[in-house]
Amino acid sequence: MLAVALVALASGAQEQRGYVPAPENLKARQEFADSKLGIFIHWGIYSMFAQGEWYMTNANIDNKEYAKAASAFYPAGFDAKEWVSAIKAAGARYICFTSRHHDGFSMWDTEESAYNIVDATPFGRDVIKELADECHRQGIKLHLYYSHIDWTRDDYPAGWTGRGTGKDPSKVDWPAYYAFMNSQLTELLTRYGEVGAIWFDGWWDHSHDAVPFDWQLEEQYALIHRLQPACLVGNNHHQTPVEGEDIQIFERDLPGENTAGMSGQEVSRLPLETCQTMNGMWGYKIIDQNYKSAETLIRYLVSTAGKGANLLLNIGPQPNGELPATALERLKEMGEWTSRYGETIYGTTAGDIAVQEWGVTTRKGNRLFVHIFDHMEKELHLPLQGKVKRAMVYDTKQPLKTMRTKEGITLLFDEAPSGIDYIVELEMGR
Ligand code: GLC
Numbered sequence: 001m002l003a004v005a006l007v008a009l010a011s012g013a014q015e016q017r018g019y020v021p022a023p024e025n026l027k028a029r030q031e032f033a034d035s036k037l038g039i040f041i042h043w044g045i046y047s048m049f050a051q052g053e054w055y056m057t058n059a060n061i062d063n064k065e066y067a068k069a070a071s072a073f074y075p076a077g078f079d080a081k082e083w084v085s086a087i088k089a090a091g092a093r094y095i096c097f098t099s100r101h102h103d104g105f106s107m108w109d110t111e112e113s114a115y116n117i118v119d120a121t122p123f124g125r126d127v128i129k130e131l132a133d134e135c136h137r138q139g140i141k142l143h144l145y146y147s148h149i150d151w152t153r154d155d156y157p158a159g160w161t162g163r164g165t166g167k168d169p170s171k172v173d174w175p176a177y178y179a180f181m182n183s184q185l186t187e188l189l190t191r192y193g194e195v196g197a198i199w200f201d202g203w204w205d206h207s208h209d210a211v212p213f214d215w216q217l218e219e220q221y222a223l224i225h226r227l228q229p230a231c232l233v234g235n236n237h238h239q240t241p242v243e244g245e246d247i248q249i250f251e252r253d254l255p256g257e258n259t260a261g262m263s264g265q266e267v268s269r270l271p272l273e274t275c276q277t278m279n280g281m282w283g284y285k286i287i288d289q290n291y292k293s294a295e296t297l298i299r300y301l302v303s304t305a306g307k308g309a310n311l312l313l314n315i316g317p318q319p320n321g322e323l324p325a326t327a328l329e330r331l332k333e334m335g336e337w338t339s340r341y342g343e344t345i346y347g348t349t350a351g352d353i354a355v356q357e358w359g360v361t362t363r364k365g366n367r368l369f370v371h372i373f374d375h376m377e378k379e380l381h382l383p384l385q386g387k388v389k390r391a392m393v394y395d396t397k398q399p400l401k402t403m404r405t406k407e408g409i410t411l412l413f414d415e416a417p418s419g420i421d422y423i424v425e426l427e428m429g430r
Helices: 002-016 023-035 063-072 080-089 127-138 174-191 217-227 294-306 325-344
Strands: 037-041 094-100 141-147 197-201 232-235 248-251 272-277 309-315 359-364 367-372 379-382 388-393 401-405 408-412 422-428
Touching: 023 232, 023 309, 037 325, 080 094, 080 127, 080 325, 094 127, 094 197, 127 141, 141 174, 174 197, 174 217, 217 232, 232 248, 294 309, 294 325, 294 359, 325 359, 325 422, 367 379, 388 401
Parallel strands: 037 094, 037 309, 094 141, 141 197, 197 232, 248 272, 272 309
Antiparallel strands: 359 367, 367 422, 379 408, 388 422, 401 408
């Protein structure tokens, strides 16, 4: 009797709290958390200016002048199959594509505005349709980035960005803009099959307002979950997640770190994702050849997994629709690593040992993977309390000598570990 009453009470309390993720949403969260690597794609008419995706507001370009670029957008080299194949071969399990960035240009055949890739360009192809079809064909998830900001539409109330883009402030109309966004989201979630996630960005545009700005997120999130209950909602607001969000996003920093100045928020218990650039910019920037090395990227991926998070690694395709050659090379190099060592990150959680100077750990069942990036000595001490039943070098499966100490266990190597990521596998006892 008492048990029944308690269960009733618990479910009642949950209902009152508002958002209760559907079972398929919880399953999607787990799949997401297991997938560890996604590729972010920033592509739009801003790519033509080759100055990154913030060019319009950074250079205070009038939106009517900027829009003329659309009439010349003809990315003859765009091939969804080539993109998806290269990304999949890298070991990525999902692609997050910019459906509409802050410049306000829609990359699909939307009915809600003529300022879109089908109606406003000579190209005339719905790239989201082509990408979605290809992702579904190749069995990789498609996530859609969607900007809350619009530097072109008069009805969007400008925050601290987009102030010099020629919008008419007398025409601000939040209810109209909000309805427009929700109609667009409805299109995205009803026309292109399964969408793995909606990835919002731009909340911070109103973070300096004197009166807190009401984005009406709860209602928007509810709409998404009504249309596709498994679709994950994430928001790059740099805050602790709010009701209705299914994942927590970090920009240019691992969860709990703040080197880029956009983090510092609490790390929640939701699945985590860190987005990072392969060079320095999100959208294509012609002078940005500052690509991170394969070694840096692989270690970053493993470090992200060591925090229990996913890495969403960005590529800015060229205006002609091709992925830059260096990006393709990096994808290939990452694929070589993930095809051999992917098992030590996919489906893992953060390891038992917090991040160390020498590297990180990941855990899968009773297997603990010790990822050593930098260690010049033949002994490595692990602050590990649990019982270690067996230790071996992951690559060769050769047993490794260990020594129990008061503070943990010491791994004894014949030679100091070397390489991008020297992996030791420990079988943990109960
Ligand atoms: C920032 C930028 C945006 C980019 C995003 C990706 O919020 O405003 O241009 O799309 O980061 O994380």
